[in-house]
Amino acid sequence: MNCELAHERIVTAAYGELPDELAHELERHVAACPDCQKEHEKVLALRVVADAHPVAEPPPNLIARAHLRLDETLDTLPPKRWYERLGERILNSFASLQAAPVAALLLAAAGAGAGLLGGYEFALNRAAHAATTARTAVPAGAQVQPALALPELANVAGISSIVRQPNSEIVAVSYNQLVPRHAEGPVDDPAIRQLLMLATEDAASPRVRDDSVALLAAECRTGHGCQPSGIREALMVALRYDRSPRVRQKALEGLEPYVADDVRVRDAVLEAVLSDSDPAIRTAAIGLLDPVDADTSVRQVLYSVSNSDQNSQIRNVSRQVLSRVPEIQ
Amino acid sequence: MGGASREDMSQGQERAQNRAHEMDLIREAQAGSRAAFDVLVRQYEHQVLRLALHLTGSEPDAEDIYQDAFLKAFRYIGNFRFECSFYTWIYRIVTNLCLDQLRRRKTRREDHAVVVDRGGDEIDVLASVSDNRSFSNPARELDRKLLGEKIQAALTKLTPRERMVFELKHYQGLRLRTIGEILNTTEETAKNTLFRATKKLRAQLAELR
Numbered sequence: 001m002n003c004e005l006a007h008e009r010i011v012t013a014a015y016g017e018l019p020d021e022l023a024h025e026l027e028r029h030v031a032a033c034p035d036c037q038k039e040h041e042k043v044l045a046l047r048v049v050a051d052a053h054p055v056a057e058p059p060p061n062l063i064a065r066a067h068l069r070l071d072e073t074l075d076t077l078p079p080k081r082w083y084e085r086l087g088e089r090i091l092n093s094f095a096s097l098q099a100a101p102v103a104a105l106l107l108a109a110a111g112a113g114a115g116l117l118g119g120y121e122f123a124l125n126r127a128a129h130a131a132t133t134a135r136t137a138v139p140a141g142a143q144v145q146p147a148l149a150l151p152e153l154a155n156v157a158g159i160s161s162i163v164r165q166p167n168s169e170i171v172a173v174s175y176n177q178l179v180p181r182h183a184e185g186p187v188d189d190p191a192i193r194q195l196l197m198l199a200t201e202d203a204a205s206p207r208v209r210d211d212s213v214a215l216l217a218a219e220c221r222t223g224h225g226c227q228p229s230g231i232r233e234a235l236m237v238a239l240r241y242d243r244s245p246r247v248r249q250k251a252l253e254g255l256e257p258y259v260a261d262d263v264r265v266r267d268a269v270l271e272a273v274l275s276d277s278d279p280a281i282r283t284a285a286i287g288l289l290d291p292v293d294a295d296t297s298v299r300q301v302l303y304s305v306s307n308s309d310q311n312s313q314i315r316n317v318s319r320q321v322l323s324r325v326p327e328i329q
Numbered sequence: 330m331g332g333a334s335r336e337d338m339s340q341g342q343e344r345a346q347n348r349a350h351e352m353d354l355i356r357e358a359q360a361g362s363r364a365a366f367d368v369l370v371r372q373y374e375h376q377v378l379r380l381a382l383h384l385t386g387s388e389p390d391a392e393d394i395y396q397d398a399f400l401k402a403f404r405y406i407g408n409f410r411f412e413c414s415f416y417t418w419i420y421r422i423v424t425n426l427c428l429d430q431l432r433r434r435k436t437r438r439e440d441h442a443v444v445v446d447r448g449g450d451e452i453d454v455l456a457s458v459s460d461n462r463s464f465s466n467p468a469r470e471l472d473r474k475l476l477g478e479k480i481q482a483a484l485t486k487l488t489p490r491e492r493m494v495f496e497l498k499h500y501q502g503l504r505l506r507t508i509g510e511i512l513n514t515t516e517e518t519a520k521n522t523l524f525r526a527t528k529k530l531r532a533q534l535a536e537l538r
Contacts, residue, residue, distance in 0.1 A: 011524050015498055017505050046531050047499070052473055053480040055500045058378035062388055066395045067374060071367075073396065074403060079361060088359075088407030 001029045006036045014043045187215060188224055197234045206244045213238050213247050217254025232258060236268045245278040252284055259288050266292060270301050273318075279311050286317045293321055351415055358406050366406065369415065370399055377423050384427045384496055386481065394430065398423045413510060420511045424493055431489035483533035491526035498523055 001009075009026045012018045018026065030036045157176040164171045185192045199212035216235060220226035231254075238251035252272065258265040272285040286305075289298050299322070306318040351372075357365035377398055381391035401422050409418055484492055493512065497503045498519075505523070509516040 008520075008524050011527050012505075012520060015505075015523070017520070042531055043527060046527060046534065049476065049534060050480055050499055050530070052476040053484070054477075055379060055383045058375065058382050058391070059388075062382075062392065063374060063378060066378065066392045067370070069392070070370065070396055070399050073400060074363065074366075077403070085359075085361065085407060091408065 001025060003033060003036055003039075006030065006033070007039050010036065010040050010043050014040075014047060187219060193225075193231065197231065200234045200238050200242075206247065209238070209242060209247050210244065210250065213242075213250045213254070217250045220254040221257060223257065226254075226258070228262060228264070232262070232265065236265065239268050239272055245281060248272070248276065248278070248281055249284065252281060252288070256288055260291050266295070266298070270297065273301055273305060279314060282311075282314055283317050286314070286321055290321055290324070293324065348414075352411065355406065355409060355411070355415060358403075359409070366403055369402075373416070373419050374399075377419065380420075380423060380496070380501060381427060383500055384492070385430055390430060394423060394426045397426050401426075417507065417510050421513070424497070424511055428489045428493055431492060434485075435489060479534065483530050486533055487526050487529055491522055491529065494519055494522040495526040495530070 006026060006029050009018055009022060010030070013023055013026055030040050157178045159173060159175050161174045162171060183191060183195060187193070187196075193216075196212045196216055199208050200216065202208045202212075213235065216231045220231055220235065226232050235251040235254045239248050239255065242248050242251065252269070255265050255269065259269055260266075266289075269285045269288050273282055273289070276282050276285065286302070289302065292298050293302065302318045302322050306315050306322055309315050309318070351369070354365045354368055358369060374395065377395055378391055381394040381398075382388065385391055385394065398419065402419055409415070484495070487495065490512070494508055497508045497511065498505065503511075505519045506516045509519040512519065
Protein backbone atom coordinates (compact mmCIF):
# COMPACT_ATOMS: atom_id res chain seq x y z
CA MET A 1 0.00 0.00 0.00
CA ASN A 2 1.41 3.39 -0.94
CA CYS A 3 1.04 6.45 1.29
CA GLU A 4 -1.40 8.25 -1.04
CA LEU A 5 -3.85 5.37 -0.87
CA ALA A 6 -3.24 5.10 2.87
CA HIS A 7 -4.17 8.78 3.36
CA GLU A 8 -7.48 8.22 1.59
CA ARG A 9 -8.17 5.14 3.66
CA ILE A 10 -7.29 6.92 6.89
CA VAL A 11 -10.20 9.32 6.28
CA THR A 12 -12.54 6.47 5.39
CA ALA A 13 -11.44 4.55 8.47
CA ALA A 14 -11.87 7.59 10.72
CA TYR A 15 -15.55 7.62 9.71
CA GLY A 16 -15.94 3.87 10.19
CA GLU A 17 -16.44 3.12 6.51
CA LEU A 18 -13.35 1.00 5.82
CA PRO A 19 -13.96 -2.75 5.56
CA ASP A 20 -12.23 -4.84 8.24
CA GLU A 21 -9.75 -6.54 5.91
CA LEU A 22 -8.57 -3.16 4.57
CA ALA A 23 -8.53 -1.69 8.08
CA HIS A 24 -6.01 -4.35 9.26
CA GLU A 25 -3.79 -3.69 6.26
CA LEU A 26 -3.97 0.07 6.91
CA GLU A 27 -3.17 -0.45 10.59
CA ARG A 28 -0.01 -2.36 9.69
CA HIS A 29 1.04 0.31 7.20
CA VAL A 30 0.43 3.21 9.62
CA ALA A 31 2.38 1.45 12.35
CA ALA A 32 5.37 1.21 10.03
CA CYS A 33 5.10 4.65 8.36
CA PRO A 34 5.78 7.87 10.39
CA ASP A 35 4.21 10.12 7.68
CA CYS A 36 0.98 8.19 7.69
CA GLN A 37 0.99 8.19 11.51
CA LYS A 38 1.05 11.99 11.40
CA GLU A 39 -1.70 12.02 8.78
CA HIS A 40 -3.78 9.74 10.97
CA GLU A 41 -3.38 12.06 13.95
CA LYS A 42 -4.31 15.10 11.85
CA VAL A 43 -7.52 13.47 10.61
CA LEU A 44 -8.48 12.50 14.14
CA ALA A 45 -7.72 16.03 15.30
CA LEU A 46 -9.95 17.46 12.57
CA ARG A 47 -12.78 15.25 13.74
CA VAL A 48 -12.43 16.63 17.25
CA VAL A 49 -12.04 20.24 16.09
CA ALA A 50 -15.02 20.05 13.70
CA ASP A 51 -17.20 19.07 16.63
CA ALA A 52 -16.71 22.56 18.03
CA HIS A 53 -19.35 23.61 15.47
CA PRO A 54 -22.06 21.29 16.75
CA VAL A 55 -25.42 20.53 15.18
CA ALA A 56 -28.00 22.48 17.14
CA GLU A 57 -31.50 21.08 17.54
CA PRO A 58 -34.01 23.33 15.77
CA PRO A 59 -35.92 25.46 18.31
CA PRO A 60 -39.52 24.29 18.88
CA ASN A 61 -40.76 27.74 17.87
CA LEU A 62 -39.05 27.43 14.51
CA ILE A 63 -40.60 23.99 13.92
CA ALA A 64 -44.07 25.22 14.87
CA ARG A 65 -43.75 28.37 12.78
CA ALA A 66 -42.48 26.49 9.72
CA HIS A 67 -45.23 23.87 10.05
CA LEU A 68 -47.95 26.50 10.34
CA ARG A 69 -46.64 28.37 7.31
CA LEU A 70 -46.55 25.14 5.30
CA ASP A 71 -50.12 24.29 6.33
CA GLU A 72 -51.33 27.72 5.27
CA THR A 73 -49.62 27.44 1.89
CA LEU A 74 -50.96 23.93 1.31
CA ASP A 75 -54.48 25.18 2.12
CA THR A 76 -54.26 27.66 -0.71
CA LEU A 77 -53.30 24.99 -3.27
CA PRO A 78 -56.20 23.57 -5.27
CA PRO A 79 -56.64 19.80 -4.81
CA LYS A 80 -55.25 17.68 -7.60
CA ARG A 81 -57.85 16.68 -10.13
CA TRP A 82 -58.41 13.05 -11.06
CA TYR A 83 -56.88 13.53 -14.49
CA GLU A 84 -53.74 15.06 -12.96
CA ARG A 85 -53.33 11.97 -10.78
CA LEU A 86 -54.02 9.77 -13.79
CA GLY A 87 -51.37 11.68 -15.75
CA GLU A 88 -48.87 11.11 -12.96
CA ARG A 89 -49.63 7.39 -12.99
CA ILE A 90 -49.15 7.21 -16.73
CA LEU A 91 -45.90 9.14 -16.47
CA ASN A 92 -44.74 6.80 -13.69
CA SER A 93 -45.53 3.79 -15.83
CA PHE A 94 -43.66 5.37 -18.70
CA ALA A 95 -40.73 6.11 -16.42
CA SER A 96 -40.70 2.47 -15.31
CA LEU A 97 -40.47 1.52 -18.95
CA GLN A 98 -37.60 3.93 -19.36
CA ALA A 99 -35.90 2.19 -16.47
CA ALA A 100 -35.71 -0.92 -18.64
CA PRO A 101 -34.60 0.56 -21.95
CA VAL A 102 -33.39 -2.70 -23.47
CA ALA A 103 -36.66 -4.46 -22.71
CA ALA A 104 -38.61 -1.49 -24.05
CA LEU A 105 -36.51 -1.45 -27.21
CA LEU A 106 -36.97 -5.19 -27.74
CA LEU A 107 -40.70 -4.88 -27.11
CA ALA A 108 -41.00 -2.01 -29.57
CA ALA A 109 -38.92 -3.87 -32.16
CA ALA A 110 -41.00 -7.05 -31.72
CA GLY A 111 -44.22 -5.04 -32.04
CA ALA A 112 -43.01 -3.25 -35.14
CA GLY A 113 -41.81 -6.54 -36.70
CA ALA A 114 -45.12 -8.29 -36.00
CA GLY A 115 -47.00 -5.31 -37.42
CA LEU A 116 -44.93 -5.26 -40.60
CA LEU A 117 -45.22 -9.01 -41.08
CA GLY A 118 -48.98 -8.97 -40.43
CA GLY A 119 -49.45 -6.05 -42.81
CA TYR A 120 -47.38 -7.78 -45.49
CA GLU A 121 -49.34 -11.06 -45.14
CA PHE A 122 -52.62 -9.19 -45.24
CA ALA A 123 -51.66 -7.25 -48.34
CA LEU A 124 -50.42 -10.46 -50.02
CA ASN A 125 -53.67 -12.36 -49.28
CA ARG A 126 -55.76 -9.46 -50.42
CA ALA A 127 -53.90 -9.16 -53.68
CA ALA A 128 -54.18 -12.93 -54.30
CA HIS A 129 -57.89 -12.88 -53.48
CA ALA A 130 -58.51 -9.95 -55.80
CA ALA A 131 -56.65 -11.67 -58.61
CA THR A 132 -58.58 -14.95 -58.11
CA THR A 133 -61.96 -13.20 -58.05
CA ALA A 134 -61.12 -11.30 -61.15
CA ARG A 135 -60.05 -14.47 -62.99
CA THR A 136 -63.12 -16.45 -61.85
CA ALA A 137 -65.60 -13.74 -62.59
CA VAL A 138 -63.96 -12.68 -65.86
CA PRO A 139 -62.93 -15.55 -68.09
CA ALA A 140 -60.58 -14.55 -70.90
CA GLY A 141 -62.44 -12.74 -73.63
CA ALA A 142 -65.83 -12.96 -71.86
CA GLN A 143 -67.99 -10.09 -70.63
CA VAL A 144 -67.81 -9.26 -66.92
CA GLN A 145 -70.25 -11.47 -64.99
CA PRO A 146 -70.14 -10.88 -61.24
CA ALA A 147 -70.65 -14.02 -59.11
CA LEU A 148 -73.37 -12.24 -57.15
CA ALA A 149 -75.81 -9.63 -58.28
CA LEU A 150 -75.55 -6.36 -56.30
CA PRO A 151 -79.04 -6.45 -54.70
CA GLU A 152 -78.19 -9.88 -53.22
CA LEU A 153 -74.92 -8.62 -51.76
CA ALA A 154 -76.84 -6.10 -49.68
CA ASN A 155 -78.59 -8.99 -47.97
CA VAL A 156 -75.42 -10.89 -47.05
CA ALA A 157 -75.36 -11.23 -43.26
CA GLY A 158 -72.02 -13.01 -43.05
CA ILE A 159 -69.68 -15.51 -44.66
CA SER A 160 -69.87 -18.97 -43.07
CA SER A 161 -67.11 -20.80 -44.99
CA ILE A 162 -64.59 -20.42 -47.80
CA VAL A 163 -63.24 -23.52 -49.57
CA ARG A 164 -60.75 -23.38 -52.41
CA GLN A 165 -60.92 -26.33 -54.75
CA PRO A 166 -57.61 -28.20 -55.01
CA ASN A 167 -55.43 -27.32 -58.01
CA SER A 168 -57.91 -24.75 -59.16
CA GLU A 169 -58.67 -21.11 -58.76
CA ILE A 170 -62.32 -21.81 -57.99
CA VAL A 171 -63.44 -20.83 -54.50
CA ALA A 172 -66.72 -21.88 -52.89
CA VAL A 173 -68.07 -19.22 -50.53
CA SER A 174 -71.02 -20.06 -48.28
CA TYR A 175 -72.87 -17.04 -47.02
CA ASN A 176 -76.00 -16.20 -45.05
CA GLN A 177 -78.63 -13.84 -46.26
CA LEU A 178 -81.02 -11.64 -44.34
CA VAL A 179 -84.39 -12.04 -45.97
CA PRO A 180 -87.51 -10.57 -44.27
CA ARG A 181 -90.18 -13.22 -43.91
CA HIS A 182 -93.77 -13.19 -42.78
CA ALA A 183 -95.65 -15.93 -40.95
CA GLU A 184 -99.31 -16.06 -40.06
CA GLY A 185 -101.37 -18.60 -38.10
CA PRO A 186 -103.24 -19.31 -34.86
CA VAL A 187 -101.51 -18.53 -31.55
CA ASP A 188 -101.32 -22.20 -30.63
CA ASP A 189 -99.63 -23.08 -33.93
CA PRO A 190 -96.21 -24.55 -32.98
CA ALA A 191 -94.29 -22.39 -35.50
CA ILE A 192 -96.03 -19.21 -34.34
CA ARG A 193 -95.37 -20.11 -30.71
CA GLN A 194 -91.74 -20.76 -31.48
CA LEU A 195 -91.48 -17.33 -33.05
CA LEU A 196 -93.28 -15.75 -30.09
CA MET A 197 -90.88 -17.40 -27.66
CA LEU A 198 -87.96 -16.17 -29.75
CA ALA A 199 -89.48 -12.70 -29.61
CA THR A 200 -89.50 -12.74 -25.78
CA GLU A 201 -85.68 -12.61 -25.95
CA ASP A 202 -85.45 -9.89 -28.56
CA ALA A 203 -83.22 -7.47 -26.65
CA ALA A 204 -83.44 -4.77 -29.28
CA SER A 205 -87.16 -4.14 -29.16
CA PRO A 206 -89.11 -3.85 -25.85
CA ARG A 207 -92.33 -3.51 -27.85
CA VAL A 208 -91.83 -6.90 -29.54
CA ARG A 209 -91.02 -8.48 -26.17
CA ASP A 210 -94.07 -6.88 -24.60
CA ASP A 211 -96.39 -8.13 -27.36
CA SER A 212 -95.01 -11.64 -27.35
CA VAL A 213 -95.06 -12.01 -23.55
CA ALA A 214 -98.63 -10.62 -23.44
CA LEU A 215 -99.79 -13.19 -25.98
CA LEU A 216 -98.00 -16.09 -24.29
CA ALA A 217 -99.24 -15.02 -20.85
CA ALA A 218 -102.81 -14.91 -22.15
CA GLU A 219 -102.31 -18.42 -23.51
CA CYS A 220 -101.09 -19.61 -20.12
CA ARG A 221 -103.94 -17.96 -18.23
CA THR A 222 -106.45 -19.74 -20.44
CA GLY A 223 -104.53 -23.00 -20.08
CA HIS A 224 -103.78 -23.39 -23.80
CA GLY A 225 -100.75 -25.65 -23.93
CA CYS A 226 -98.67 -23.78 -21.36
CA GLN A 227 -96.03 -26.52 -21.12
CA PRO A 228 -93.47 -26.31 -18.29
CA SER A 229 -90.48 -26.49 -20.68
CA GLY A 230 -91.95 -24.22 -23.33
CA ILE A 231 -93.97 -21.07 -22.80
CA ARG A 232 -93.85 -21.27 -19.01
CA GLU A 233 -90.08 -21.26 -19.04
CA ALA A 234 -90.03 -18.32 -21.43
CA LEU A 235 -92.31 -16.41 -19.05
CA MET A 236 -90.10 -17.26 -16.05
CA VAL A 237 -87.04 -15.99 -17.92
CA ALA A 238 -88.91 -12.79 -18.78
CA LEU A 239 -89.99 -12.33 -15.13
CA ARG A 240 -86.46 -12.80 -13.87
CA TYR A 241 -84.40 -10.92 -16.42
CA ASP A 242 -86.44 -8.60 -18.64
CA ARG A 243 -85.47 -4.95 -18.24
CA SER A 244 -89.00 -3.67 -18.86
CA PRO A 245 -91.33 -3.68 -15.80
CA ARG A 246 -94.29 -3.91 -18.20
CA VAL A 247 -92.98 -7.16 -19.66
CA ARG A 248 -92.20 -8.59 -16.22
CA GLN A 249 -95.68 -7.67 -15.00
CA LYS A 250 -97.27 -9.51 -17.92
CA ALA A 251 -95.04 -12.53 -17.41
CA LEU A 252 -96.09 -12.63 -13.75
CA GLU A 253 -99.74 -12.54 -14.72
CA GLY A 254 -99.22 -15.40 -17.14
CA LEU A 255 -97.55 -17.51 -14.44
CA GLU A 256 -100.34 -17.01 -11.86
CA PRO A 257 -102.23 -20.28 -12.52
CA TYR A 258 -99.04 -22.32 -11.93
CA VAL A 259 -97.80 -20.91 -8.62
CA ALA A 260 -99.64 -23.55 -6.59
CA ASP A 261 -98.47 -26.57 -8.59
CA ASP A 262 -95.13 -25.71 -10.13
CA VAL A 263 -92.34 -25.23 -7.58
CA ARG A 264 -90.09 -23.61 -10.20
CA VAL A 265 -92.75 -20.99 -10.92
CA ARG A 266 -93.12 -20.44 -7.17
CA ASP A 267 -89.39 -19.90 -6.83
CA ALA A 268 -89.41 -17.37 -9.67
CA VAL A 269 -92.28 -15.50 -7.99
CA LEU A 270 -90.42 -15.56 -4.62
CA GLU A 271 -87.36 -14.12 -6.34
CA ALA A 272 -89.53 -11.34 -7.73
CA VAL A 273 -90.84 -10.66 -4.18
CA LEU A 274 -87.32 -10.39 -2.84
CA SER A 275 -85.45 -8.60 -5.56
CA ASP A 276 -87.57 -7.05 -8.30
CA SER A 277 -86.78 -3.37 -8.69
CA ASP A 278 -90.43 -2.41 -9.19
CA PRO A 279 -92.56 -2.27 -5.96
CA ALA A 280 -95.76 -2.82 -7.97
CA ILE A 281 -94.43 -6.13 -9.31
CA ARG A 282 -93.28 -7.17 -5.84
CA THR A 283 -96.72 -6.36 -4.42
CA ALA A 284 -98.42 -8.32 -7.20
CA ALA A 285 -96.03 -11.22 -6.63
CA ILE A 286 -96.90 -11.29 -2.90
CA GLY A 287 -100.57 -11.39 -3.88
CA LEU A 288 -99.89 -14.50 -6.00
CA LEU A 289 -98.44 -16.30 -2.98
CA ASP A 290 -101.72 -16.23 -1.06
CA PRO A 291 -102.78 -19.78 -2.00
CA VAL A 292 -99.39 -21.24 -1.04
CA ASP A 293 -98.62 -19.30 2.12
CA ALA A 294 -98.37 -22.53 4.09
CA ASP A 295 -95.20 -23.44 2.14
CA THR A 296 -92.18 -23.06 4.42
CA SER A 297 -90.04 -21.18 1.92
CA VAL A 298 -92.94 -18.85 1.11
CA ARG A 299 -93.49 -18.17 4.83
CA GLN A 300 -89.81 -17.47 5.34
CA VAL A 301 -89.70 -15.00 2.48
CA LEU A 302 -92.88 -13.26 3.63
CA TYR A 303 -91.65 -13.13 7.22
CA SER A 304 -88.31 -11.70 6.16
CA VAL A 305 -89.92 -9.11 3.91
CA SER A 306 -92.55 -8.13 6.51
CA ASN A 307 -89.81 -7.47 9.10
CA SER A 308 -86.99 -5.90 7.22
CA ASP A 309 -88.04 -4.57 3.84
CA GLN A 310 -87.37 -0.89 3.28
CA ASN A 311 -90.66 -0.36 1.51
CA SER A 312 -93.53 0.04 4.03
CA GLN A 313 -96.18 -0.97 1.52
CA ILE A 314 -94.38 -4.26 0.82
CA ARG A 315 -94.07 -4.84 4.58
CA ASN A 316 -97.82 -4.24 5.07
CA VAL A 317 -98.91 -6.45 2.18
CA SER A 318 -96.69 -9.32 3.31
CA ARG A 319 -97.97 -8.94 6.89
CA GLN A 320 -101.53 -9.13 5.62
CA VAL A 321 -100.76 -12.37 3.80
CA LEU A 322 -98.98 -13.74 6.86
CA SER A 323 -101.87 -12.76 9.15
CA ARG A 324 -104.02 -15.23 7.27
CA VAL A 325 -101.72 -18.05 8.36
CA PRO A 326 -102.58 -18.68 12.06
CA GLU A 327 -99.61 -20.88 12.93
CA ILE A 328 -97.16 -18.17 12.01
CA GLN A 329 -98.84 -15.65 14.26
CA MET B 330 -26.51 -14.05 22.65
CA GLY B 331 -29.95 -15.55 22.04
CA GLY B 332 -31.51 -12.52 23.74
CA ALA B 333 -29.55 -10.17 21.50
CA SER B 334 -30.62 -11.96 18.32
CA ARG B 335 -34.25 -11.93 19.50
CA GLU B 336 -33.90 -8.21 20.10
CA ASP B 337 -32.43 -7.78 16.61
CA MET B 338 -35.32 -9.73 15.15
CA SER B 339 -37.94 -7.66 16.95
CA GLN B 340 -36.15 -4.47 15.86
CA GLY B 341 -36.13 -5.78 12.28
CA GLN B 342 -39.84 -6.54 12.50
CA GLU B 343 -40.53 -3.09 13.90
CA ARG B 344 -38.55 -1.48 11.08
CA ALA B 345 -40.45 -3.55 8.50
CA GLN B 346 -43.76 -2.51 10.08
CA ASN B 347 -42.72 1.15 10.08
CA ARG B 348 -41.68 0.90 6.45
CA ALA B 349 -44.99 -0.74 5.51
CA HIS B 350 -46.88 1.96 7.41
CA GLU B 351 -44.86 4.67 5.67
CA MET B 352 -45.58 3.12 2.27
CA ASP B 353 -49.30 3.16 3.08
CA LEU B 354 -49.02 6.83 4.05
CA ILE B 355 -47.22 7.64 0.79
CA ARG B 356 -49.88 5.84 -1.25
CA GLU B 357 -52.63 7.72 0.59
CA ALA B 358 -50.80 11.01 0.02
CA GLN B 359 -50.44 10.10 -3.65
CA ALA B 360 -54.20 9.56 -3.76
CA GLY B 361 -54.62 13.12 -2.46
CA SER B 362 -54.83 12.68 1.33
CA ARG B 363 -53.56 15.81 3.13
CA ALA B 364 -53.76 14.03 6.49
CA ALA B 365 -51.36 11.31 5.30
CA PHE B 366 -48.99 13.92 3.90
CA ASP B 367 -49.10 15.80 7.20
CA VAL B 368 -48.02 12.65 9.07
CA LEU B 369 -45.06 12.32 6.68
CA VAL B 370 -44.14 15.97 7.23
CA ARG B 371 -44.18 15.54 11.01
CA GLN B 372 -42.02 12.45 10.66
CA TYR B 373 -39.24 14.28 8.80
CA GLU B 374 -39.56 17.99 9.60
CA HIS B 375 -37.20 17.85 12.56
CA GLN B 376 -34.39 16.30 10.53
CA VAL B 377 -35.01 18.63 7.59
CA LEU B 378 -34.81 21.73 9.79
CA ARG B 379 -31.76 20.48 11.64
CA LEU B 380 -29.87 19.90 8.40
CA ALA B 381 -30.97 23.17 6.80
CA LEU B 382 -30.22 25.18 9.94
CA HIS B 383 -26.73 23.76 10.34
CA LEU B 384 -25.89 24.19 6.67
CA THR B 385 -27.22 27.70 6.22
CA GLY B 386 -26.72 28.99 9.76
CA SER B 387 -29.84 31.07 9.31
CA GLU B 388 -33.32 30.42 10.71
CA PRO B 389 -35.14 32.30 7.92
CA ASP B 390 -33.16 30.41 5.27
CA ALA B 391 -33.78 27.09 7.02
CA GLU B 392 -37.49 27.92 7.22
CA ASP B 393 -37.57 28.76 3.51
CA ILE B 394 -35.82 25.52 2.65
CA TYR B 395 -38.30 23.60 4.83
CA GLN B 396 -41.19 25.32 3.08
CA ASP B 397 -39.86 24.75 -0.45
CA ALA B 398 -38.86 21.16 0.27
CA PHE B 399 -42.24 20.04 1.58
CA LEU B 400 -44.13 21.98 -1.07
CA LYS B 401 -42.08 20.21 -3.73
CA ALA B 402 -42.67 16.90 -1.99
CA PHE B 403 -46.43 17.57 -1.93
CA ARG B 404 -46.48 18.59 -5.57
CA TYR B 405 -44.40 15.68 -6.83
CA ILE B 406 -45.32 12.89 -4.42
CA GLY B 407 -47.29 11.34 -7.27
CA ASN B 408 -43.97 10.82 -9.03
CA PHE B 409 -42.47 8.90 -6.09
CA ARG B 410 -42.02 5.36 -7.39
CA PHE B 411 -40.76 3.55 -4.28
CA GLU B 412 -37.40 2.97 -5.95
CA CYS B 413 -35.65 4.45 -2.92
CA SER B 414 -36.76 5.17 0.63
CA PHE B 415 -38.87 8.23 1.30
CA TYR B 416 -36.09 9.35 3.65
CA THR B 417 -33.61 9.40 0.72
CA TRP B 418 -36.15 11.12 -1.51
CA ILE B 419 -36.94 13.94 0.90
CA TYR B 420 -33.24 14.38 1.76
CA ARG B 421 -32.51 14.61 -1.97
CA ILE B 422 -34.98 17.48 -2.27
CA VAL B 423 -33.60 19.23 0.81
CA THR B 424 -29.94 18.83 -0.15
CA ASN B 425 -30.66 20.20 -3.63
CA LEU B 426 -32.31 23.25 -2.12
CA CYS B 427 -29.45 23.66 0.35
CA LEU B 428 -26.89 23.34 -2.46
CA ASP B 429 -28.71 26.08 -4.39
CA GLN B 430 -28.61 28.24 -1.29
CA LEU B 431 -24.90 27.56 -0.73
CA ARG B 432 -24.12 28.33 -4.37
CA ARG B 433 -26.01 31.61 -4.20
CA ARG B 434 -24.11 32.47 -1.07
CA LYS B 435 -20.83 31.55 -2.66
CA THR B 436 -21.48 34.03 -5.45
CA ARG B 437 -22.51 36.71 -2.92
CA ARG B 438 -19.43 35.85 -0.81
CA GLU B 439 -21.52 35.78 2.31
CA ASP B 440 -19.79 34.48 5.33
CA HIS B 441 -22.08 33.62 8.20
CA ALA B 442 -20.14 32.90 11.30
CA VAL B 443 -23.21 33.03 13.47
CA VAL B 444 -26.82 31.93 13.17
CA VAL B 445 -29.31 34.64 12.22
CA ASP B 446 -32.81 34.46 13.67
CA ARG B 447 -36.08 35.50 12.03
CA GLY B 448 -35.73 39.09 13.21
CA GLY B 449 -32.24 39.31 11.72
CA ASP B 450 -30.54 39.16 15.12
CA GLU B 451 -27.44 37.05 15.48
CA ILE B 452 -27.57 34.01 17.71
CA ASP B 453 -24.53 32.20 18.98
CA VAL B 454 -25.18 28.55 18.27
CA LEU B 455 -22.26 27.43 20.36
CA ALA B 456 -23.54 29.38 23.35
CA SER B 457 -26.93 27.70 23.00
CA VAL B 458 -25.38 24.26 23.26
CA SER B 459 -24.76 23.26 26.85
CA ASP B 460 -21.26 22.15 27.66
CA ASN B 461 -21.25 19.64 30.47
CA ARG B 462 -17.55 18.99 30.41
CA SER B 463 -15.74 19.36 33.72
CA PHE B 464 -13.25 21.86 32.31
CA SER B 465 -16.02 24.20 31.19
CA ASN B 466 -15.30 27.78 32.16
CA PRO B 467 -15.76 31.28 30.62
CA ALA B 468 -12.28 31.42 29.05
CA ARG B 469 -12.77 27.99 27.63
CA GLU B 470 -16.21 29.00 26.34
CA LEU B 471 -14.66 31.96 24.53
CA ASP B 472 -12.07 29.67 22.98
CA ARG B 473 -14.78 27.29 21.83
CA LYS B 474 -16.77 30.15 20.37
CA LEU B 475 -13.76 31.41 18.43
CA LEU B 476 -12.95 27.89 17.32
CA GLY B 477 -16.52 27.36 16.14
CA GLU B 478 -16.41 30.57 14.12
CA LYS B 479 -13.15 29.50 12.53
CA ILE B 480 -14.62 26.14 11.59
CA GLN B 481 -17.65 27.81 10.08
CA ALA B 482 -15.38 30.08 8.09
CA ALA B 483 -13.33 27.08 6.95
CA LEU B 484 -16.50 25.24 5.91
CA THR B 485 -17.54 28.15 3.72
CA LYS B 486 -14.31 27.73 1.77
CA LEU B 487 -15.40 24.29 0.59
CA THR B 488 -17.33 23.89 -2.63
CA PRO B 489 -21.07 23.45 -2.02
CA ARG B 490 -20.83 19.76 -2.87
CA GLU B 491 -17.84 19.15 -0.56
CA ARG B 492 -19.63 21.07 2.14
CA MET B 493 -22.71 18.90 1.66
CA VAL B 494 -20.83 15.61 1.75
CA PHE B 495 -18.90 16.68 4.87
CA GLU B 496 -22.14 17.85 6.49
CA LEU B 497 -23.99 14.62 5.75
CA LYS B 498 -21.07 12.44 6.84
CA HIS B 499 -19.56 14.28 9.78
CA TYR B 500 -22.54 16.08 11.27
CA GLN B 501 -25.53 14.01 10.18
CA GLY B 502 -23.68 10.66 10.44
CA LEU B 503 -25.03 9.17 7.20
CA ARG B 504 -23.33 6.27 5.42
CA LEU B 505 -21.36 7.14 2.28
CA ARG B 506 -23.63 4.87 0.29
CA THR B 507 -26.72 6.81 1.42
CA ILE B 508 -24.94 10.10 0.71
CA GLY B 509 -24.25 8.85 -2.82
CA GLU B 510 -27.93 7.99 -3.27
CA ILE B 511 -29.07 11.35 -1.95
CA LEU B 512 -26.69 13.28 -4.17
CA ASN B 513 -27.37 11.07 -7.19
CA THR B 514 -23.81 9.85 -7.37
CA THR B 515 -21.76 6.80 -6.44
CA GLU B 516 -20.39 5.83 -3.05
CA GLU B 517 -16.90 6.10 -4.48
CA THR B 518 -17.44 9.68 -5.62
CA ALA B 519 -18.90 10.57 -2.22
CA LYS B 520 -15.78 9.05 -0.59
CA ASN B 521 -13.44 11.05 -2.80
CA THR B 522 -15.39 14.22 -2.14
CA LEU B 523 -15.15 13.59 1.60
CA PHE B 524 -11.41 13.09 1.28
CA ARG B 525 -11.02 16.37 -0.59
CA ALA B 526 -13.19 18.18 1.96
CA THR B 527 -11.14 16.93 4.92
CA LYS B 528 -7.91 17.86 3.17
CA LYS B 529 -9.11 21.41 2.51
CA LEU B 530 -10.45 21.80 6.04
CA ARG B 531 -7.16 20.65 7.51
CA ALA B 532 -5.32 23.19 5.39
CA GLN B 533 -7.69 25.91 6.49
CA LEU B 534 -7.44 24.97 10.15
CA ALA B 535 -3.69 24.33 10.14
CA GLU B 536 -3.02 27.45 12.19
CA LEU B 537 -5.03 26.02 15.07
CA ARG B 538 -2.50 23.32 15.71
